[in-house]
Amino acid sequence: MKNIISIVAAFSMLFCSCSSGDKKQSVSNSNTIAAPDEAAIKKAVDDAYAAISFKQGETPNYDSIKFAFIPQAQTINYIGDTAQILSIDDFVKAFKNYVETSKIQSFTEQEIYGRTDEFGNIAQRISTYKNYVNSLDVVKERGVNSFQLIKTPQGWKVSSLIWNVEKPGLSIPGYYLGK
Numbered sequence: 001m002k003n004i005i006s007i008v009a010a011f012s013m014l015f016c017s018c019s020s021g022d023k024k025q026s027v028s029n030s031n032t033i034a035a036p037d038e039a040a041i042k043k044a045v046d047d048a049y050a051a052i053s054f055k056q057g058e059t060p061n062y063d064s065i066k067f068a069f070i071p072q073a074q075t076i077n078y079i080g081d082t083a084q085i086l087s088i089d090d091f092v093k094a095f096k097n098y099v100e101t102s103k104i105q106s107f108t109e110q111e112i113y114g115r116t117d118e119f120g121n122i123a124q125r126i127s128t129y130k131n132y133v134n135s136l137d138v139v140k141e142r143g144v145n146s147f148q149l150i151k152t153p154q155g156w157k158v159s160s161l162i163w164n165v166e167k168p169g170l171s172i173p174g175y176y177l178g179k
Contacts (some may be wrong), residue, residue: 034044035118037156042114044068045125045147049109052095054132056106060099062092069158070150078164108132112142113178121151126174142166144176 035041054060060123066088073088086094098104109131116125125147133140143165149156166172 014151029171035116035123037118037151038116041116041118041123041125041149041156044149045111045114045127045145048147048158048161049111049129051117053108053110054106058106060095062096062106064096065092065146069161070152073158074160076162077159078162100135105134106132107134108136113176123149123151123156125149126176142172 035100046116048065051068052060055154067089070111071088075091076083076085078084097175099107111127113128114125116123125145126133127145127147128142129145130139130142132138138167143163144161148160148162150159164170
C-alpha cells in the first residue's frame with residue numbers, strides 16, 4: 001500500500017511540475033511571439049492608411065478606400081463626444097466632403113505603433129497613428145485606431161474600424177506608443 005501511495009504522490013508531483021512549467025513557458029512566449037499572419041495583417045492596415053493618403057496635386061482614390069474594407073464594414077469614430085457610426089460607403093462620402101470643403105491639398109496618415117492579435121480567420125490591430133494635412137512639417141492629429149479584420153479569399157480585409165483622437169484630457173498612453 002505504501003508503494004502505491006508513493007507512486008501516486010510521485011506521479012502527481014511530476015504532473016504538477018510539468019504543467020506549471022508549460023504555463024510559465026506559454027506566458028513568457030505570448031509576449032514575444034508574433035501573430036502567424038502578422039505581415040499580411042499589417043499590410044492590410046498599411047493599405048488602408050495608404051488609401052486615404054494623397055500628395056499635393058493628386059486626388060484621393062476613393063475606390064481604393066473601399067477595396068481595403070469588406071462591403072459591409074463599419075467605421076466608428078469618437079472625434080467628438082459621441083460615436084459617429086458610418087458604413088464604408090458613408091465614410092468615403094464624408095471623407096470626400098471633408099477633403100473638398102476643407103480644401104485639403106494633401107493628406108498623410110501613418111502608423112507609429114501597432115500590435116496584432118490573430119485567431120484563425122479573425123484579427124485585430126491596435127494602431128497608433130499620426131496624420132498630416134497640407135504639410136509634412138507639423139502633425140495635425142494623433143490617435144488610436146482599432147482595426148478588426150477578417151481573412152477573405154482576396155486576403156485580409158478590414159471589417160470594422162474604431163478610432164479616437166488625442167485631445168486635451170485624453171493623451172495616448174505609453175503602451176500604445178511601444179513604451
